Amino acid sequence: MIPQPRPLIEVFSDIPDVRKSRGKRHPLSAILALSCCAMLCGSRSYSAIADWGRNYGSAITHALGFTHNTPCASTLHTIFGRLDREVFEAKLGVWADSVVAHTPATPEAPETAMAVDGKTLRGSKKQGAPGTHLLSVFAHRLGLTLTQQAVAAKTNEIKEVETVLSQIVLAGRVVTMDALLTQRQVAQTIVDAGGDYVMLVKENQPQLKADIELVFTMPPVGDRQESVRTVDVGHGRIETRNLTTSEALVGYSDWPGLAQVFEVGRHVITKKTGAERVEVVYGVTSLSSERATPGRVLALVRGHWAIENKSHWVRDVTFDEDRSQVRCGNIPQVMATLRNTTIGLLRWAGHTNIAAACRRLAAQPVQALALIGIAFEN
Structure with missing residues (x-):
């Protein structure tokens, strides 16, 4: 036991x-x-x-x-x-959160990191079942889902994310999310509750994205930028990642709780064909440089996708969730x-x-x- x-x-x-x-x-x-x-x-x-x-x-x-x-x-x-289902979810969420709370921190992960992301129950959706898109909170390191909330569709995640955040402990924890949920009110809610965030920034926040892009294409005078680089070889690919942080927008941007901005560059080479793929994304975090080095920020960005690899993928492949067509109640x-x-x-x-x-x-x-x-x- x-x-x-x-x-x-x-x-x-x-x-x-x-x-x-x-x-x-x-x-x-x-x-x-x-x-x-x-x-x-x-x-x-x-x-x-x-x-x-x-x-x-x-x-x-x-x-x-x-x-x-x-x-x-x-x-x-x-x-x-x-x-x-709401009581059922809440009771099991409290159990999962207690498991997370009783797990000692490590030097590599001093705070509990939680990913927020959505998943559609595709088989049930085809049968017309209501609430088949679920917005979940997932603990990076332990692989436990802390809560989930049914939403009408992926575009409604923004409306429901506040509800999901209200169901979990935020104080002393880091919340990671993709660009869809990068919203001012979400950031404000997290920092007001004593938590921190790591958010990707794309076209849905055009001014913020433009400001960050300018920081890394034309660094301000006196800006101290720090970087980390990793190389992974496996699955027939060579993948290089570079993450650079900057504090140049602190005091300039009014984004809630902003402590650092970052740029992540990914360069992937397929060994068999030699094909190359380059991607650059930007992000914001409330973690200061004293609390989160570039290496820690990169680990949090990569850790966010654990919800896809350790939860969503397993539910689909091992438990056949996407083929399940249950639709009643x-x-x-x-x-x-x-x-x-x-x-x-x-x-x-x-x-x-x-x-x-x-x-x-x-x-x-x-x-x-x-x-x-x-x-x-x-």
């Missing part, structure tokens, strides 16, 4: 059950425990979860909290559709929340290859129970 601040099975017991007592056959906590354990073993849908519950015998069934047989797929469909978001929790739990337990971890647990389901805090005695 991994040393979680609070076992996940206890969190499941706190989820309110909206069902009436009459005719209620299975405890909600047992159903959620079953769902999480089945996903830990690689189940991708609520029908697969129902099948998993019948595969391992009565001992595991009783350990999960069932007094009868485990529920069928239609029962899971009904319960997931009626579950209060709250089911799409409930299933996404369970996937997030499963992935976060496996990363917290030290697994880096989620697909391999699921295969291992499918052969040893008792370990899946241990991960959520159930001590199994046969």
Whole structure:
């Protein structure tokens, strides 16, 4: 059993059950425990979860909290559709945040860094399900999703980002985001709460982008610019990154909390063909040069994309999320929340290859129970 601040099975017991007592056959906590354990073993849908519950015998069934047989797929469909997704998300978000809060900082990552980004549940969207674009907050280092909020479409992320930020602890933490969410009010909200930000700047902030571009094309007299360079070789590519920081706009720009601006240059060479690709992007951060060297800023910029590699990609490839066409009620978001929790739990337990971890647990389901805090005695 991994040393979680609070076992996940206890969190499941706190989820309110909206069902009436009459005719209620299975405890909600047992159903959620079953769902999480089945996903830990690689189940991708609520029908697969129902099948998993019948595969391992009565001992595991009783350990999960069932007094009868485990529920069928239609029962899971009904319960997931009626579950209060906001409360469910909030309870699991508190658990994930407590895991982050109890994880010691490292010299390389003195503050907790969190990425904010959106993902569309494409299969459910095709079926006309509401709220299929989810805006999530993801802890870079641990790989846990701290919260997610359903939005009408990607363009509505700007409207909902304030809601998402209000659901998490910002004080003493760094929030990273791409250019779509680089907005004055968002920056103000973060610094007012005692947090910091690292934001990319593109055409949606034309004046800010022009000011930063000028700093690095025509450096002001006396401007002390610092740089870092990294080279990565792998996957048939040679990728060179250069990040340069400047404090020239401090006191000139009225961007909330601005402490440094930066330029990131990427030069990618495909070894097989020799083709080259060059990209330059700009950004702003509230972290001062004393708190964040160019190397630290670059690590935060690169770390932002962990939400794509460690969460979105795994949900699509390992758990087949984009092909899932569930569309009724709250089911799409409930299933996404369970996937997030499963992935976060496996990363917290030290697994880096989620697909391999699921295969291992499918052969040893008792370990899946241990991960959520159930001590199994046969």
